[in-house]
Amino acid sequence: MNAQTTFRVERWTAASRTAIAVVIALAVIAAIAPFWLGPGAMDRLTILFVYIILAVMWNALAGYAGLVSVGQQLFVGLGAYFTIKLADWGVNPFVGMVGAAIIVGVIAVPLSFPMLRLRGGEFAIGMWVVSEMAHLLVNLDPLVRGETGTSLISLNAFDAPLRRNLIYWLALAALLVLLGGLFMLLRSRVGAAIQAIRDNEEAAASVGVRVTSTKRMIFIFTAVGVAMAGALWLATALTFQPKAYFSVQWTAYMIFMVLVGGIGTFEGAILGAVIFFAIETWFGATGVWYLVGLGATALIFALLLPRGIWGEIERRTGLRLLPVGYRLEFKLPGAEP
Amino acid sequence: MSLLAVTSLNLHHGLLHAVRDLSLDVSEGEIVALVGANGAGKTTLLRAIAGAHRPSSGSISFGGVDITRLPAHRRVNMGIALVPEGRRLFTQMTVEENLLLGRMSGRIGNWTVDKVLETFPNLAARRSARAGTLSGGEQQATAIGRALMSNPSLLLLDELSLGLSPIAVDRLYESLRTLMQSGTTIVLVEQDLGRAMQVATRIVCMLEGRVVLEAPAANLAREQVTEAYFGLAPHRVPA
Amino acid sequence: MINTIVQGLLLGGYYALIAAGLSFMFSVMRIINLAHGSLAVLAAYLLLVLAQNYHLSPFVGLIIVLPLMAVIGFLLQRFILDRAMQAGQLVPILATFGLAIVIDNVLFELFGANTRSLSNFIGSLSYDSIALPGDIYVGELAVGTFVLAIVVLGGLQLFLSFTRYGRAIRATAEDPDTAGLVGINPRMATAVASAIALFTVGLAGAALGMRGTFDAYAGASQLLFAFEAAVIGGAGSVWGTLIGGIVLALAQTFGAKVSPLGFLLAGHGVFLVVLFVRVWLAGGVRAFLRRPA
Numbered sequence: 001m002n003a004q005t006t007f008r009v010e011r012w013t014a015a016s017r018t019a020i021a022v023v024i025a026l027a028v029i030a031a032i033a034p035f036w037l038g039p040g041a042m043d044r045l046t047i048l049f050v051y052i053i054l055a056v057m058w059n060a061l062a063g064y065a066g067l068v069s070v071g072q073q074l075f076v077g078l079g080a081y082f083t084i085k086l087a088d089w090g091v092n093p094f095v096g097m098v099g100a101a102i103i104v105g106v107i108a109v110p111l112s113f114p115m116l117r118l119r120g121g122e123f124a125i126g127m128w129v130v131s132e133m134a135h136l137l138v139n140l141d142p143l144v145r146g147e148t149g150t151s152l153i154s155l156n157a158f159d160a161p162l163r164r165n166l167i168y169w170l171a172l173a174a175l176l177v178l179l180g181g182l183f184m185l186l187r188s189r190v191g192a193a194i195q196a197i198r199d200n201e202e203a204a205a206s207v208g209v210r211v212t213s214t215k216r217m218i219f220i221f222t223a224v225g226v227a228m229a230g231a232l233w234l235a236t237a238l239t240f241q242p243k244a245y246f247s248v249q250w251t252a253y254m255i256f257m258v259l260v261g262g263i264g265t266f267e268g269a270i271l272g273a274v275i276f277f278a279i280e281t282w283f284g285a286t287g288v289w290y291l292v293g294l295g296a297t298a299l300i301f302a303l304l305l306p307r308g309i310w311g312e313i314e315r316r317t318g319l320r321l322l323p324v325g326y327r328l329e330f331k332l333p334g335a336e337p
Numbered sequence: 338m339s340l341l342a343v344t345s346l347n348l349h350h351g352l353l354h355a356v357r358d359l360s361l362d363v364s365e366g367e368i369v370a371l372v373g374a375n376g377a378g379k380t381t382l383l384r385a386i387a388g389a390h391r392p393s394s395g396s397i398s399f400g401g402v403d404i405t406r407l408p409a410h411r412r413v414n415m416g417i418a419l420v421p422e423g424r425r426l427f428t429q430m431t432v433e434e435n436l437l438l439g440r441m442s443g444r445i446g447n448w449t450v451d452k453v454l455e456t457f458p459n460l461a462a463r464r465s466a467r468a469g470t471l472s473g474g475e476q477q478a479t480a481i482g483r484a485l486m487s488n489p490s491l492l493l494l495d496e497l498s499l500g501l502s503p504i505a506v507d508r509l510y511e512s513l514r515t516l517m518q519s520g521t522t523i524v525l526v527e528q529d530l531g532r533a534m535q536v537a538t539r540i541v542c543m544l545e546g547r548v549v550l551e552a553p554a555a556n557l558a559r560e561q562v563t564e565a566y567f568g569l570a571p572h573r574v575p576a
Numbered sequence: 577m578i579n580t581i582v583q584g585l586l587l588g589g590y591y592a593l594i595a596a597g598l599s600f601m602f603s604v605m606r607i608i609n610l611a612h613g614s615l616a617v618l619a620a621y622l623l624l625v626l627a628q629n630y631h632l633s634p635f636v637g638l639i640i641v642l643p644l645m646a647v648i649g650f651l652l653q654r655f656i657l658d659r660a661m662q663a664g665q666l667v668p669i670l671a672t673f674g675l676a677i678v679i680d681n682v683l684f685e686l687f688g689a690n691t692r693s694l695s696n697f698i699g700s701l702s703y704d705s706i707a708l709p710g711d712i713y714v715g716e717l718a719v720g721t722f723v724l725a726i727v728v729l730g731g732l733q734l735f736l737s738f739t740r741y742g743r744a745i746r747a748t749a750e751d752p753d754t755a756g757l758v759g760i761n762p763r764m765a766t767a768v769a770s771a772i773a774l775f776t777v778g779l780a781g782a783a784l785g786m787r788g789t790f791d792a793y794a795g796a797s798q799l800l801f802a803f804e805a806a807v808i809g810g811a812g813s814v815w816g817t818l819i820g821g822i823v824l825a826l827a828q829t830f831g832a833k834v835s836p837l838g839f840l841l842a843g844h845g846v847f848l849v850v851l852f853v854r855v856w857l858a859g860g861v862r863a864f865l866r867r868p869a
Contacts, residue, residue: 068666117855121608124669125803133844136837252677288681295677302671306663413759425754427747438747442759
């Protein structure tokens with residue numbers, strides 16, 4: 001390389017341009033779907049959106065911030081719980097869902113201070129313990145009536161087709177806002193910080209990356225996202241039984257989706273959610289063997305394919321659909337342009 | 338009769354080619370000093386012989402047996418013991434426990450904890466001290482003692498003088514004198530050229546992963562080694 | 577009041593027993609085995625099967641189950657945990673979590689949703705008491721568990737400190753690379769450590785089954801208790817585990833007196849408080865409420 005070499009910093013590749021175009025097209029199609037999809041399909045799509053949100057959020061926490069949490073069900077439960085509370089206070093249920101997610105985000109701020117000081121397994125199980133405590137405390141609220149639970153009754157004020165459409169659109173909107181927000185975050189300076197932390201925390205800190213505040217940002221962001229997912233789940237299920245929402249099963253699903261899809265990659269989390277959704281649609285009814293299969297698959301992937309399916313694809317082909325990185329393009333003197 | 342035979346060995350650290358197509362024979366009873374600048378590949382070579390570094394290609398045989406694929410702990414069993422660069426003691430364990438660990442390989446021989454403490458008298462008082470609390474010289478002595486406890490037939494010493502005061506180094510070499518005269522085969526990496534030429538029977542000088550000079554110590558003048566060390570006269574002196 | 581303390585102490589013995597294996601595994605391999613609780617439940621079910629179908633008292637059943645658990649530990653380390661450890665810090669957590677799910681649900685498939693117990697098979701031991709001065713009654717089983725916990729913890733400590741293999745395991749824990757250079761087979765050392773850990777898990781499973789009830793999904797709560805006890809006492813310290821178990825149990829027992837939910841709330845609460853205090857002490861107040869790094 002000499003002084004005559006010029007280079008350009010590129011953010012987009014042909015593949016990523018295509019991918020973004022496809023994503024936008026899909027979003028538009030999805031938005032107008034209620035006009036031609038049946039109720040069953042819309043319910044399923046809503047659930048798919050919820051799964052994608054959960055996968056991307058858990059991936060952001062574990063894959064980007066390096067924080068493996070076995071307690072994200074804390075936010076699922078709290079998101080649903082506060083939706084119920086707000087509805088009980090007369091707030092419109094849809095506004096309440098978003099409000100609940102924001103409340104959970106606010107709670108996540110003071111929670112992050114002690115929790116982020118924990119490492120590895122202590123953080124993982126620490127979050128689980130906090131989730132168990134939240135479960136117990138929620139049970140104390142007379143509104144919830146212990147494990148019997150209660151329902152999001154105010155949703156019944158809307159007639160069924162409208163309710164379904166509104167829930168669908170809210171889920172789609174949440175999905176696009178959360179994923180879009182995360183995407184923009186990754187493309188920004190914070191994103192570079194995140195990827196630096198992911199690759200080597202100490203090295204990142206030594207070049208001035210604000211590790212803890214970056215992690216905090218991700219912690220709070222993912223809390224909001226997971227809470228939103230919990231609220232949306234409540235909207236589709238209508239009933240709130242604390243045991244179902246504070247169950248560690250949620251973490252199991254999130255771990256499965258991210259491990260299979262690809263930890264640390266945006267595309268991988270989405271892929272994992274889609275795969276999980278497909279498996280659940282076909283096998284969910286087979287009962288307990290389904291769960292055994294999930295656990296076994298997660299175990300096998302953790303041991304043999306730790307990068308997940310997308311991770312392997314990315315490694316072998318270098319394919320990157322979502323342009324969150326930078327590329328350097330060289331033009332050597334005398335070379336063809 | 339060759340105790341250790343290294344043939345066309347290639348070692349990498351990731352993309353870095355640390356040892357290039359290196360061949361080396363060590364006969365029983367020899368004391369071979371590996372000298373060379375930092376980064377010449379000496380430590381990597383020793384670690385490969387001990388089994389801590391996988392060769393990319395080439396072979397290592399010990400006592401006629403091909404050990405290239407053998408894991409480190411099995412090589413200790415066969416009689417190779419490495420005193421690693423930087424000592425690498427188990428700092429949470431006492432001196433005595435570190436020494437006793439040397440016996441894990443189960444080889445039979447003369448070395449006992451008492452004999453080690455005799456050889457390195459400054460350790461005797463520190464027998465029950467945690468290894469992490471020892472001085473540099475004491476740590477080095479413990480590390481050597483630990484290797485000796487496995488009753489090796491080939492002792493590999495990596496950078497004994499690293500981080501030690503000259504007096505401490507003197508003391509170490511003094512303690513090792515009997516060992517070195519007893520006929521144990523030794524390969525040592527030593528930065529101090531004068532010291533190396535004093536104790537070794539053969540000098541091997543490495544530069545950027547290759548052997549650039551190899552001859553009995555008696556036949557060499559210090560200047561020849563220095564030239565080879567810095568790559569000024571890269572040719573082999575006939576044995 | 578005294579009675580509460582005594583009952584709490586004895587419960588602490590159980591927690592120390594189940595935490596011992598988890599703590600041991602963590603101090604040797606830096607792995608937190610999320611399948612720990614599920615494995616204890618597995619042991620309890622194995623003893624149940626032997627008792628129900630072959631009429632073997634659980635104490636006799638242990639003769640079969642304990643070596644079996646040790647073998648399971650050995651294989652677990654060789655085939656799953658060794659690989660997981662190589663892949664990085666996060667992977668063992670994920671892998672053992674997946675394993676826990678597999679074990680829990682297979683147990684559910686095999687044994688159904690009913691809660692079980694081994695107390696039917698140990699005769700009067702399940703309710704016999706010893707009278708202590710001051711009108712306090714302590715269950716024979718609870719005392720036995722407490723004593724067993726001390727024996728196990730003491731045994732582990734002696735093993736690590738004074739035996740050849742114990743030293744080898746400690747060395748491997750500190751520096752597996754150099755351990756190999758000294759003649760220790762690091763894979764064998766970790767596998768033996770896992771075998772020992774699961775041996776204790778087998779004992780804990782027996783205690784769990786005898787003192788109360790269990791079901792296929794009981795593993796999760798047992799894992800949490802074991803983890804909390806281990807962390808309160810200082811993860812990796814053998815006697816700390818006993819203290820941790822006792823502190824946890826005392827918190828729970830006193831909490832239960834306040835409200836039915838108090839049992840769990842107080843236990844979890846104490847755990848979190850100890851965890852945060854320890855982190856705070858390690859870094860000072862400023863670090864605790866650290867300004868963005």
